[in-house]
Amino acid sequence: MANGQWYPPEWPDRIRALADGTLTPVTPRRAATVLLLGDTAAGPVVHMLRRRASMAFAGGAYAYPGGGVDPRDDDLHVRWAGPTRAWWADRLGVDESGAQAIVCAAVRETYEEAGVLLAGPDAGSVVGDTTGDDWEADHAALVARELSFAEFLDRRGLVLRSDLLGAWTRWITPEFEARRYDTWFFVAALPAGQRTRNASTEADRTVWIRPEEAAAGYDKGELLMMPPTIATLRQLLPYGTAAEALAAAPERDMTPVLARARLVDGEIVLSWPGHDEFTKHVPTTGAATAPRTGGGAA
Numbered sequence: 001m002a003n004g005q006w007y008p009p010e011w012p013d014r015i016r017a018l019a020d021g022t023l024t025p026v027t028p029r030r031a032a033t034v035l036l037l038g039d040t041a042a043g044p045v046v047h048m049l050r051r052r053a054s055m056a057f058a059g060g061a062y063a064y065p066g067g068g069v070d071p072r073d074d075d076l077h078v079r080w081a082g083p084t085r086a087w088w089a090d091r092l093g094v095d096e097s098g099a100q101a102i103v104c105a106a107v108r109e110t111y112e113e114a115g116v117l118l119a120g121p122d123a124g125s126v127v128g129d130t131t132g133d134d135w136e137a138d139h140a141a142l143v144a145r146e147l148s149f150a151e152f153l154d155r156r157g158l159v160l161r162s163d164l165l166g167a168w169t170r171w172i173t174p175e176f177e178a179r180r181y182d183t184w185f186f187v188a189a190l191p192a193g194q195r196t197r198n199a200s201t202e203a204d205r206t207v208w209i210r211p212e213e214a215a216a217g218y219d220k221g222e223l224l225m226m227p228p229t230i231a232t233l234r235q236l237l238p239y240g241t242a243a244e245a246l247a248a249a250p251e252r253d254m255t256p257v258l259a260r261a262r263l264v265d266g267e268i269v270l271s272w273p274g275h276d277e278f279t280k281h282v283p284t285t286g287a288a289t290a291p292r293t294g295g296g297a298a
Helices: 011-019 085-092 096-114 133-143 149-156 211-219 227-236 242-251
Strands: 029-040 043-051 066-068 159-161 166-172 181-189 203-209 260-264 267-272 275-283
Touching (some): 011 267, 029 096, 029 227, 043 227, 066 096, 085 096, 096 159, 096 181, 166 227, 166 242, 181 227, 211 227
Antiparallel strands (some): 029 043, 267 275
């Protein structure tokens, strides 16, 4: 492996099946993930977790807190601060109900997996401490889906701070994948007074790491990542603070990135538009083997 790109062994067979029409793509599930940023004297750092090696999907890969949209995340009882639902609908390219669900999922998953809550008693504040037995009980109920996020906020008397999020990019899992997600990536700064922790049952390690350090680890093959993860890390490199990244978010292009597979000269060429470094060439015959990395002309 020349770098740390996560590449499941079943992909070549599934790509061939998609190309010959024997594989029907599954409908992607909506999801949200958050690049939680902090500031240090050496520049911004991002919070990442390493998925347990036993996980069926991307085991051992580094990622950000995130997960699927809960159907209850569009509950109209959610107390809301920041840009309106209509503004978010336009920004995310969905209807208002879907926009609320996606933003709620981003905030909920950050709390579930990192212990950080982007909500407060009112539109101008953020909770400072989410520790204690009563918080842990609510956290467990959220993870178990025994408690909806709207119910959690209402019970706590909290307002969701959508203004603390910046929509960054959107990636859709390739059509040949068995598990597909339509994922919106957000950036957010760690609120004052809060600390991250490994609150996820899916992760065996969490780190605060400089984007350039994480990207270098990927390039050396030391850190395993999926294409959206390393792509977003590289996109953070120009920014000197978390605030700079957040300020840049409203101008980011939210056109979905979707991998495509094409037959070219006896090979299946797998490419992600706008991200040439991930291009792969997969043999059309024979046993599934490790694909070779191609140039950027796919």
